[in-house]
Amino acid sequence: MPGKALSLRLETSASDIVEIAALRGRARELERVALGRGVQLPALGRALAATDHLALCVRPERWLILTPPAAAGASAAVWQAVCAGLGAALDLSSGLNALELTGSVAREVLVRSCRIDLDPDAFPVGAACATIMVQVPVILVALASGVLLLTPASTARHFHEWLMSSAKTFGFMPPSHLNGAAVSDDQLS
Amino acid sequence: MLRIRCPWCGERDETEFRYRGDASQSRPAADAGLAAFSAYVYERKNPRGWHLEWWLHVGGCRRLLKLVRHTLTHEIRVVGTAQDQPSLPQEPGR
Amino acid sequence: MQGPGRIAHGLLTDAERPLGFRFDGQPMQGLAGDTLASALLANGTRLVARSFKYHRPRGIVTAGPEEPCALVDVIGASGREPNHLATTLMLYEGLVAESQNRWPSLGFDLMALNDRFARFLPAGFYYKTFMAPGWAWERLYEPLIRNAAGLGRLKAIVGEHAAPAETVHDHADVLVVGAGVAGLTAAHRLGASGLRVVLADQDAVLGGGSLLDARWTAWRETTCAALVGLGTVRCLSRTTVLGAYGHGVFAALQSLAGADAASSGALRERLRIIRARRVLFATGALERLIAFPGNDLPGVMLAGAALGYLRRYGVAVGRRPAFFLNTDQAYETVFALASAGIERAGVIDVRTSSLAAERARGLGIEVHAGAVVEAVAGRGGVATVRVANRDGSQRREFEADSLLMSGGYCPTTALASQLGAVLKWQEAIAAFTPELLPTVGRVAGAARGVFGLAAAARNGEAAARVIAAELGHPALAAGLGLELPVDANATPIGALWEVRAGGKAFVDLQNDVTAADVRLAQREGYEHVEHMKRYTTHGMASDQGRIGGLVGSAVLAQARGLALSEVGQPKPRPYAQPVPFAALAGGEVRQHLKPKRRGPLHDWHEAAGATFVATGLWMRPLVYSQQSGWEAVLREARAVRRSVGITDVSTLGKIDVQGPDAAKFLDFIYANTFSTLAVGRSRYGIMLREDGMLLDDGTTSRLAQQHFVVTTTTANAAVVLEHMEFHLQAVCPQFDVLLTDVGDQWAQFAVAGPRSREVVAAVVADLDLSSQAFPFMAASAATIAGVAGRLFRISFSGELAYELAVPARHALQAWLALLEAGRPFGIEPYGLDALNTLRIEKGHVTAAELNGNTSAEDLGFQRMPKQHGDFIGRALSQRGGLTAPDRLQLVGVRPVDRARRLRNGAQLVAPKARTTSLGYVTSSTPSVELAGWVGLALLAGGRQRTGERLIASSPIHDEATEIEIVSPHMLDPENLRVRA
Known part of the structure; x- marks a missing residue:
């Protein structure tokens, strides 16, 4: 690209x-x-x-x-x-962790373990699915801003580390600390 | 690799599902006796051809599906819900 | 310096960018765009390897991934990697490669003695020779054979420095394999029609056969540019489809960078899993060898490969080549080398006449028509060629420095065969073509036996048209309107497989299989082509014998007196080429190898100095100490027995069960009854499999009339949920019940010990915890440290105990509040080891006893299953075998000499019959409350043996300990403490 x-x-x-x-x-x-x-x-x-x-x-x-x-x-x-x-x-607020992956290559990162077709035609904004990624359950939701990912709390760290590692191909640098931020309106739109 | 068209989730890889055995078996009535239950648990036909199967979509909707699959060609003819009663095709699988 | 072989401008090489490399220590130069093979040929290097079995000198035979001989070790930052194909390895500055299978050096190979003794090394030699004595295989034969055999040497750097790899998942309407003229045409038309296409080609550039014909340059460039512009076609060069797995799933290996990339940490290869609704195989045809004596001598090469080296890299493979061929197509190399000014030693054409031969003669090229090559000879490479007429007459010999052979072309059938394609014999091309089911896909171009580039283009378009129509696009988009160069008329092939003239004629160059080996296999009864393959190892090397596969079948057919079409070909399997394990593993290695499940208090446990143990995927605190030994464990357990302790049981499975039929459903799932459980009460339950064996146990609490929460063991959480979901949907769909996994939602802690009530009361403000108000097995909603949670009075330790559940997000808040409340009582957090000590003393079972082989009766639960009503496992649990009095039953065991220890797994034997096992120790621990060690065991007829003395024998520890059999309820058998 x-x-x-x-x-x-x-x-x-x-x-x-x-x-x-x-x-x-x-x-x-x-x-x-x-x-x-x-x-x-x-x-x-x-x-x-x-x-x-x-x-x-x-x-x-x-x-x-x-x-x-x-x-x-x-x-x-x-x-x-x-x-x-x-x-x-x-x-289930404690049972599921919400992550959001945004940016132009968000879907490119996800196809490194997601077996679902994430092409915008097949998985347009407003689509949602449950699947398995890196051996753990994940719910994906296509938002205008990116992809919302819900994953069980006990494997959230595993999944998060995987995403950061996959994203390295795209020059992503893991942040030194993670921000806990509320779901805001612009993320949902 | 099987690709199973889940009626709820769409086409998914086999890895999302758990095979739950022969769906042509139905659980005997409570008083059916030892022989009936023994057959239910242990006796299987192992056909070379069409086979009725349970698949639980644990990696997706968690619904139980009933499949008609050919054991030789792996062709999947029907993916139904748990309550569907598909009949097995007469012709050989492709 | 570009080397003596570089005579022209190559399509792929850049004359302005020389690259230095080393082969067997020798410094050489090539050009950017070269493969290692083209650079070696440019440098005049002919000898590149020793063969696998006979250690015969070998040269480069092909120009692609079908290469059988030119395998090299590459030495780089990631170690020493064997079996790189020189013909596909892209040259880079500083490449260091070494030849394989030679010792001590390539020119002087001691192992070549194998060749002299070849008559002692026939097919099946190993099977026949190394039979007896049995011990000798391991100690003598195998080490010797392993030292002599093997392809290359592996020395990999592993761990953090290993090369990264990744997997990518692709989806397409159509996967087009092969970007020759047929594939390019089809991909363009399909993509232009709006279908999503993945176009994969193993070559570094798209074009296939059109790369070798200058008349097609404009067509190729225009088409490739148009493809990229479409946006619907993903073009993947250097991407080999490795296997076809049915249901439209394919695996492909995409090479991204040279083998040196590891030093820069860059990705070298990517495994692509491609899912497509249809596939189009436009994989072309492979030129095949002819089996004649000496056909493995360096300098013998496929004619098409020589054309490739000339066109792609500007390299002439010889200065005076001879040709041995049987088709007009193979003359393309003759004409190309002639116009490049290379001197010809002559053309040996199997056929008596052909259009191409006429044209060659017109150019002044000598053609020996109706003739065959009987032998080639020379030290270390071709020097002379011996030719005779097909009937053996008119033997003559002439000088040549290379022999370019072509036995015809085999459509590539491997991938289609994996998808169940039927192979049809085509007499016109003397080869098989594959026929796919239309619902799977199509085959087009040379892969379908359609030779000639213009014909392939038309064939690709036709295939695209039917595929598009099947996928709902009946109107195929218009093509680019490019004019197709006209295919030359051709005289048909004169099929020839073998020239029998004495000497080794190879059908498989990598595994050193000769035509004589194939006949030997047939004589010894290995007549079926699949048996012949395994007996001779023909086609079992990393190149899958592709350039000689059909030749071996033809030799077998002749030996059996059958038509080749009746003998067929062995079925090829994935992978189509060697694949590094790293590429198959992708990114799911090291810390990503398998998920770790961490509870909500993981970080607290870590900070508190816990040693963790992996139970399934969970990381659980074993003991709050980094020291080995029992001291810390016993301190933790003692706190529970004497005062109070707290442990994190968040890993227990928790299933929320709701609905009008929730109670009836649980009655069916569990062996005991839950419909009679009062709201606000918990009950211990056991669950059987339908075969009558115990599946799991745990407590279930009734939160409301139609609302239960089930706890499962940590290990069985997922299994139990699936078990319940399956039965709800398959067996009792009439029940209106909702099942939800709430395992990760709820953090759960056990506070246990005589002072636990005081501790819990300090954090639970809204409940009266007196035994009258909140008795043993009570359950209630509760506000815990200000958080809405649940309180249960249940005990696994045998002490007065409570379990508190809060949403995992608030776990730390509640946990810290409990620790604070427990401080005056010396509360100790306790880990899995202490938990185990406590429950063993009490005789409670865990996975060690619920091991899948035990029944309810075995573990002393014989009074729990309900007498009325159906439940899973009811019928079969009543089988005689499951209730026999001599079954292994749960007992307690204690060493007679209290100073001795117990061992898990120790066999229980009678003192006078120490080789007959009566049972075994399942769990053991030093005790807090009782003197010495205590254990649980499964013992034949155990309940009747209380008071008996047996031996716990553990030969691997050289221990035999006298033990006494006791009730498993070794502590507080009247259950007074839990009711305190």
Whole structure:
């Protein structure tokens, strides 16, 4: 890629993550009540960003909702009330780590272990999927700014080190320390 | 390498899935007796040809899939959900 | 100085950029763009290697990756790497290469004695000779053979200094393999039609055969430029497709830089995994050798290779070449060398007449029609050629310094064969062509037996058209409208495989297999082509015998009296060329080799001086000390027994189970009952496999009527989740249940010991922890150090104990608060070793006992399985074999002499029958509460043997310890402490 300016940024972002899952036959109802709370639940394989949240779906009738961090379990408690009788809402804020890879070569870095087709035509902005990378589960979400990566907390360091090592091919220098930053609006858009 | 077209996730590498055995076996009723359960757990046909299989998509949607796969050519004819009841093709695999 | 062989301007070489290199210590010069082979030929070097078995002198035979002879060691910053092909190794400044299989030097090779004794080294020699006595193989034969054989010598630098490598995953609509005229045409038309194309070619430049014909230069340059401009075609040069794995998956090795790149830390090669909906093999055809006596002498080369060296590098491979050929196509080399002003020794054409021969005679070139080469001779290289008519008449001999042979062209079938292609015999070209299933892809150009560049271009376009239509693009984009140079008319091939005239005629130059070896294999019963291959090792070397593969089959066919089409070819397997292991490993090496799972308190444990142990992928604190020995372990365990300790059990699997049928589902999954569990209570449960064996154990708590949280052992967390998911979806889909892995979400700590209540009470403000309000096996939501969490009164240690769960993000906050609250009581953090000490004393089991071979009854859980209702494993656990009284059962063991130790794995034997194992020790530890060591063991009929004395025998430690059998519940069997 001579002549093309390379840029790459790897950030960990702290956000509350709630998984909501519909009981049998209750998915449409769950979608309706979520919409009533201002959250449109996306179709399978898609993510929908709004100003104050990101909702994504990589498992049938299950959604992950990312919001700026609040008190422990507070977001989940809200959704537990919403889901009552229709499904389950679980706090996964601690179970998943969110990383964001941005820049012109973000996808080039990811194809070094991601077996999913990340071509912008095949995985456009708004697409989401769950897969395995470097032997650990990863959820990928294509955002306008880059790719959001959710990975289990216990293997997050392993995955992070891998990304930094893969990115070295592109001249990426690991930062001396990692910034914990909230998911901001511009990252979600 | 098998590529399995998951009805939920799209086409994925075999490495994302866990093979869970012969899907033509169904669990006997609780009172079916020792012989029935023994057959359920141990007796397999090992066909040269079309085979009904369970594959759990652990690296993706975590749904259980039912595949019709040819043991010789590896052709995958059907990838269905756990409750689908596909019939095995009569013709040989390609 | 460019060397005496450099006679013209080469397409790839840059005369302005000389490069210095060394071969066998000799300093030489080549040009940028050269391969090592072209540079050696330019320098007039003919002898480059000794052969594998007979150590015969060998020269360069080909100009590509099919090279059987010119293998060299490259000495560089990353060590000594063997088996580089001189014909593909790009020259670089300072390259140091050495020849292989010679000792002590290339010119004087002692091992060449093998050649004199060749009649003692027939095919199958090793199988026949080194049979007996058995011991001699290891001690005598193998070391001798290994010293004499082998390709090259490896001395690699490993670890941090090893060359980096990486894997890249590609996706395409169509993979086009081969960028000759057919491949370029097809890739362009497919890409222009909007399909995503990956075009891979092993050569450093795209063009294939068109690189050797100046009439095609404009076409090639225009087409390549157009391809790059499309944006839909990824052109990968120096990329060899190594294997075809079905379902559209291919592996390819992309070479990025010379072997010297390791010193700069740059990537040398990249493994590409390509997934494509269709493949187009436009892999061309390989020229094949003719088996005639002396066909391995340096100076004998494929005619097409000589043309390649002339066109690509401006190098003449000889000053007076002779030609031995049987097709009009091979005359291209004759004409090219003639117009370059090279003197010819003559053309030996197998056929009695041909269009090309007429044209050659018109140019004043002598053609010996209807003739064959019976032998070549010379010391260290070709000096004379002996020719005779095909019937053996009119023998004559003339001088030549090289012999350029061509036995015809074999379409490359290897990759297509891996995808199940049917090979069809084509009499017109005397070769097989592959036929692929349309759903897999197509074959085009010379790979399909379509010879001639213009014909290949048209064939490539036709293939592109059908593939595009199949992929939903019925209107193929227009071509570039370039005029195709006209293919010359050609007289058909005069097939010839072997000239039998006495002397070694090789069919495989790398493994030193002769036509006579093939016949010997046939005589000895190895008639099938796959058997012949293995018996003679024909085609089993790193070049896969590509230039002689069909010749070997032809010799076999003749010996069997069958048509070649009936004998066929051995099936080639991946890899198509040698691949460095580093490239296969890619980047998943060293710290990336396998994931490490770290708990939320990992850094705290590390700072506290913990020694870690890997359990599965998890890193767990073993003991908070860097010292070996039991002292620290016993200090930690003693704190729990006497006062209070705290341990991190975050690695336990945790599964959230919710839904209207959650209780019914758990009743089915577990052998015991959970539907009767009250909200706010925990229960220990055991889970069986359907075959009746124990799968896992753990506590399950009911948080709400339709909400449970299951804990699993650390080792089985993923297995249990899959087990539950499978059964929920396959066996009881009628249940409305949601399963969620919350293992990483929750940090969990056990606070254990007589003072644990006081410690926990200090951090949990909102619960009354008295035994009346919060009894043994109670479970509740709780605010822990200000964080919303969960509290369980469960015990693995056998002491009064609590487990506290908080979201992992807040783990440190809660952990530090507990340590602070425990300070007045001397709280000790304890690791896995102390945990083990405590549970062994108590008789609790872990993976050492839940080993996949034990039943519920074996471990003393015989009263746990429910009497009514179905559950997984119920039927088969009632088999006689699983309930037999003499099965291995869990017992406790203690040395009679309290001063002696126990060993895990020690066999339990009767004092008078010490070679009959009655069982074995599964776990052992020095005890805190009891004198000396205690252990758990699995013992035949163990529950009936309490009080017996046996021997724990550990021959590898030379130990035999008298032990007594006790109840596994060695401490507090009435369970009073946990209820305190």
